Each structure stands twice: as C-alpha cells, then as structure tokens.
Amino acid sequence: MENLVRGQKKSRLTRSLVKAAKTNEKRLHVIPSKGKWGIKMEGAERMYRIYLTKAYALKVAKERAHSHGNSMIIVHNKDGRIASISS
Amino acid sequence: MAFNTNVFINCPFDNQYKRLLHPIIFTILYSKLEPKISKLEDSGSIRIKQILKLIKESKYSIHDLSRMKSIKSGELARFNMPFELGLDLGTREIGTGLLKKKKCLILDIERYRYQAALSDISGSDIASYGKRNQIEKIIETIRDWFTTVLHPIQPSSSKLYLEYTEFISDLQIELEQLSFNKDDIKKLTNSEYIHYAKKWISNRRNNSI
Numbered sequence: 001m002e003n004l005v006r007g008q009k010k011s012r013l014t015r016s017l018v019k020a021a022k023t024n025e026k027r028l029h030v031i032p033s034k035g036k037w038g039i040k041m042e043g044a045e046r047m048y049r050i051y052l053t054k055a056y057a058l059k060v061a062k063e064r065a066h067s068h069g070n071s072m073i074i075v076h077n078k079d080g081r082i083a084s085i086s087s
Numbered sequence: 088m089a090f091n092t093n094v095f096i097n098c099p100f101d102n103q104y105k106r107l108l109h110p111i112i113f114t115i116l117y118s119k120l121e122p123k124i125s126k127l128e129d130s131g132s133i134r135i136k137q138i139l140k141l142i143k144e145s146k147y148s149i150h151d152l153s154r155m156k157s158i159k160s161g162e163l164a165r166f167n168m169p170f171e172l173g174l175d176l177g178t179r180e181i182g183t184g185l186l187k188k189k190k191c192l193i194l195d196i197e198r199y200r201y202q203a204a205l206s207d208i209s210g211s212d213i214a215s216y217g218k219r220n221q222i223e224k225i226i227e228t229i230r231d232w233f234t235t236v237l238h239p240i241q242p243s244s245s246k247l248y249l250e251y252t253e254f255i256s257d258l259q260i261e262l263e264q265l266s267f268n269k270d271d272i273k274k275l276t277n278s279e280y281i282h283y284a285k286k287w288i289s290n291r292r293n294n295s296i
Contacts, residue, residue: 013261014286020257021290031252033245034220042253045246074256079106080222082259 026071028061030054032078039064062086090185093145095123097171099154102273109280110222111149113251114229116284118237120147124277135174142175143182147236148191149229150175155195155204169205176208190236194228223248254287 023043031038031047037057038047048064051057054075061073077083094115098108115122123141125134142148150172154165172193179189193208195201198215201208212232216224227244234241242250262272 013265014283016261016264017257017283017287018290020261021254021287022294023253029252029256031249032220033248034223040249040252045243045249047245047249076252076256078222080110080252080255081106082256085260 024072026069028065028070028073030057030061030073030075031080032076041070089121090144091146092120093123093141093147094120095141095145095148095175097148097168097175098151099165099168100124100277104151107151107216107221107225108277109255110226110248110251111229112277112281113254113284113288114226114247115149116281116288117247117250118230118233118241120237122281138171139174139178142171142178143186146185146189148175148189149194150191151194152201152205153194153196156200172208176211192229192232194225222251226251250288250291254284254291257287258283 025042027042029040029042031040032054033047033050036050036052037054038050039057039061040047049057049060051060058073058075064070065073072085072087074082075084075086096108096111096115098104098111100108112122123145125138125141150168152168152172155169157164172191175189175191178186179191182189191211193201193211193213195213195215196218201213212235214228214232216228223244226247230241230244230247259272262275
C-alpha cells in the first residue's frame, strides 16, 4: 500500500515537474556564485545583479519583487538547495 | 549506440557526496548523455561484475578520487574509487575495438595531490574542483571536459549552474507539495533523481525551442 501511494506520488511529481520546467517569471532566485551572491530571474541565462553578501542580495531581491510584482523569492544555500522561500 | 552516450560515474555514494553527485548527473544529462552508476544496477549480482559491465558499456567515465585521503583522524581512506579507475584504464589499454576509444576524466579536490599517491595516472585528464564553490566548479570542469571529448560547442558553465539551481528548486518545491518531508527528500534514490532530472531537462528544452 505504501509503495502504491509512493508510486502515485511519483507520477504526480513527474507531471508537476514537467509543468515546472516552464519558467515562472514571477520567481526570483538568490544564488551563491563564485563566493558572491547573485539575483536571477527564473529562466534567465545570466544573473541580474551580483553582490558581496547574501543579506544585501536578498534586500535588493525584495525591493525588486515589491516594485515588479514578483511573487516568490527563492533563496538557495551554498549547496544550491533551497534555504528559504518568501512569497 | 548506447556506448557512445554512456558516462560511468565512479564516486562516493554517501549522503555527504550527493551535493556533488547531483550536479554531476545534471551536467551529464544536460549534455544529452546517460549517467551510469553501479548502485543503480541489480544488487543480486557480484559488485565487481556490475562495475566491469558498466565500464565496458561506457565510452566516457568520471572518477572522483577525493576520498583517497580520509577526512577524519583514524578513518580509513576509500580505495574503491582508485580501484575502479584502474579497472577503467585497464579496460581501455587491454580492450579492443570500441574500448580503445574510451575517455576518462579524473577529479580531485587538490590539483596535484594524485602525484604523491597515484603517480602512474600522470598524462590522464585530471582536474581539481577545489574546496570552495565546489558545485559551480564541478559543473564547469565536466562541461569543459565535454568540449574536448564530445563537441567544442557546449552550454556555458554559468548557464548550466543556473539551470541546475532552478531544477533543484523546482524539484524541492514539487516534492514538498506532495507531502514529501525533509527525510524523504534526502532519501531520494539516484535513479529517482535521474528520472526527474531527465523529465525536467527534456521539457525545458521543448519549452525553449
């Protein structure tokens, strides 16, 4: 039963990931890069801005989100994984 | 033919190394190649036979020797990776036909550390990914190697890194929406990870055309 539930979750996950692969321009990412911290709009091939500290990058990301109507800021940790999400 | 697209990955398989294994797998898949990992195979057969089978089926291989040196005091170093590298190099040297075309990339944290422990591999493609910004560096190293052994035109390493961060955030968000807890996410198997990464990359490509 547990395997069946996990299997159903997996196929739902595959479908939702396929949708997620389309870029969501409402999302901003704060990402570590070469010892600095960058802000990137989802789907962009380059960083929008790069700063020395994570705190400052997050501050700028919040300002941009407020002024441009971005609905979600995804902050990554040094492993690249999500550290926090603010919406 | 699968041989030409298979990449055998010889690296540690513990949770600590997953943070590097995942970007390695992502970079391989993004380059339209197929990662081959011994743990994905049937656990019933003898491990060395599985490894030799994967080595023979893969034109490319990536070997990470970073665990040649133990991390903690009193801990033994891991010899599986240098051993499997030896099997791979031996297969190329002794093998015939397609096996002569095999290419391998050897990774370590420090640039010339191998010279003290494994000097016989001098002359091979050896690269270091350092102790800082390892994820970006490992993606860049593999991408650069693909420009020499695969095709000179490859996506930039910064694009690959940014795509990787988007994929893992999509994966994590979707997993959490399906009530996967942090422990479930940590326990995601390599074959599950490969499956989801393939789907995401394939749809990303379709959407960008």
